[in-house]
Amino acid sequence: MGSFRCDRGLVLAALAVLSWVFFGAVVYYLVGNCSTVTRLSETGAEVQVDICPWHFAHAFYYSVQTGLSIGFGVLSETQKLSELYSIFHILAGSSVISGALGFFVSMAVTQQRHFMSQSERQLIKASLALHVDGYHGFTLQQARELMLAHPQYANAIIRKLHPSSREAGEHIARFAQADALGRKALANEILERATQNIDFFKHESLCLEDLVAMDEEHAGPMKKAVRFLEEHATFIRLLTSFVAWIAMGAVFSAATAGSDLIRSVYFAIAACSTAGIIPTSTVRSDANVAFVGVFCLVGVPLYAACLGSFANILVERTLARQTEDKLNEDLTEAEAAYLRHLGDIDGHGEVTVAEYTELHLLRLGVVDREMLQAIRAQFQKLDVAGHGKLKIEAVAHQHHLETLGKLDEDIEQEGAQETKSDDSYPAERSFAALV
Numbered sequence: 001m002g003s004f005r006c007d008r009g010l011v012l013a014a015l016a017v018l019s020w021v022f023f024g025a026v027v028y029y030l031v032g033n034c035s036t037v038t039r040l041s042e043t044g045a046e047v048q049v050d051i052c053p054w055h056f057a058h059a060f061y062y063s064v065q066t067g068l069s070i071g072f073g074v075l076s077e078t079q080k081l082s083e084l085y086s087i088f089h090i091l092a093g094s095s096v097i098s099g100a101l102g103f104f105v106s107m108a109v110t111q112q113r114h115f116m117s118q119s120e121r122q123l124i125k126a127s128l129a130l131h132v133d134g135y136h137g138f139t140l141q142q143a144r145e146l147m148l149a150h151p152q153y154a155n156a157i158i159r160k161l162h163p164s165s166r167e168a169g170e171h172i173a174r175f176a177q178a179d180a181l182g183r184k185a186l187a188n189e190i191l192e193r194a195t196q197n198i199d200f201f202k203h204e205s206l207c208l209e210d211l212v213a214m215d216e217e218h219a220g221p222m223k224k225a226v227r228f229l230e231e232h233a234t235f236i237r238l239l240t241s242f243v244a245w246i247a248m249g250a251v252f253s254a255a256t257a258g259s260d261l262i263r264s265v266y267f268a269i270a271a272c273s274t275a276g277i278i279p280t281s282t283v284r285s286d287a288n289v290a291f292v293g294v295f296c297l298v299g300v301p302l303y304a305a306c307l308g309s310f311a312n313i314l315v316e317r318t319l320a321r322q323t324e325d326k327l328n329e330d331l332t333e334a335e336a337a338y339l340r341h342l343g344d345i346d347g348h349g350e351v352t353v354a355e356y357t358e359l360h361l362l363r364l365g366v367v368d369r370e371m372l373q374a375i376r377a378q379f380q381k382l383d384v385a386g387h388g389k390l391k392i393e394a395v396a397h398q399h400h401l402e403t404l405g406k407l408d409e410d411i412e413q414e415g416a417q418e419t420k421s422d423d424s425y426p427a428e429r430s431f432a433a434l435v
Helices: 002-030 056-067 080-111 118-129 140-149 151-161 165-177 180-197 208-217 221-231 233-257 261-272 286-328 333-344 353-364 369-382 392-398 409-420
Strands: 035-040 046-051
Touching: 002 056, 002 080, 002 286, 056 080, 056 286, 118 140, 118 208, 140 151, 140 180, 151 165, 151 180, 151 208, 165 180, 221 233, 233 261, 233 286, 261 286, 286 353, 333 353, 353 369
Parallel strands: none
Antiparallel strands: 035 046
């Protein structure tokens, strides 16, 4: 449903921009503007040609370059009615384009935020394959099977046990080169050392979050680089698309105006960033004019989304630190009063985890009171009996999910099996039981 709403919003934003641009093109086409432009003759010489009235390609080009404030300055209006309309076209464009660009940037930034990290998704997928609920915890036997099926987790535990990269590398290589029986023996050896040296192994409380943290903390340089690319896949796709778009614009400039490499790239960047400094020979044919219009219409929002996504990468660590600082700040008098209000709702003078979370989400500005009220209203609508609790099936049906274990399409069937089956492995957690 969220994806549908996002796609619907994208379509509506695109339709708003296209409607605004084409309406402007029709107006500029009908009012009868005339211009004198430079074209190449058959001999290659530049000649001045009168275009009166503008062709539709010129009107479309002018609608884009005026509305986006690119201002190449190649065409100019000659009719007062056209100038009058341009006032409204520019003002409307400021609203339509600003809203659309804001949506595109917001969508790009939102797609970089994930409910789960890639490491957590991979580990959940591996856990489901073993019919284990990793959030409840792994027995040592289950941990061993996980290590044998997915050696990267064995590598993470090895790196945790051996801070020296050289020593850890030797143990990892030994584990990788061993046969199936040898790996099993090595896995037992690794787990025995882990129960003696790693806290959550000592306390028999190994869970999915511990393995994810260990895997991320002790990953090698190559894996960290791959993980960075996976986590910022949206920005990589946007950047790749933008570079390809700039290359296409540069090739166009070189082919139509005979520009050198620097000037061709200069034109493409200036057009997409709305600088529009270079009055390149874009009106030598209707096809050239139409191409520049489309190039700018696509390139400007693509550039904005790329910038927004990159800015998000730059500030995300700073925002994380600010969030941590905010969480550690003392409550203000108003916040303390609201906390007391939450504690007095049930008459016990205590706050639950949910109420404590609510307070801090409000403090961080992640949600507002209206959003929380809407969530409560949705909960109360489902809670027909008024017990303050919901059946999982009711929530799953409300959100049109077949199973809460569904993380992505490739593990949907495994997730369905997980919700139907109990833990199929013994609950012994001691190393002696494992051996």
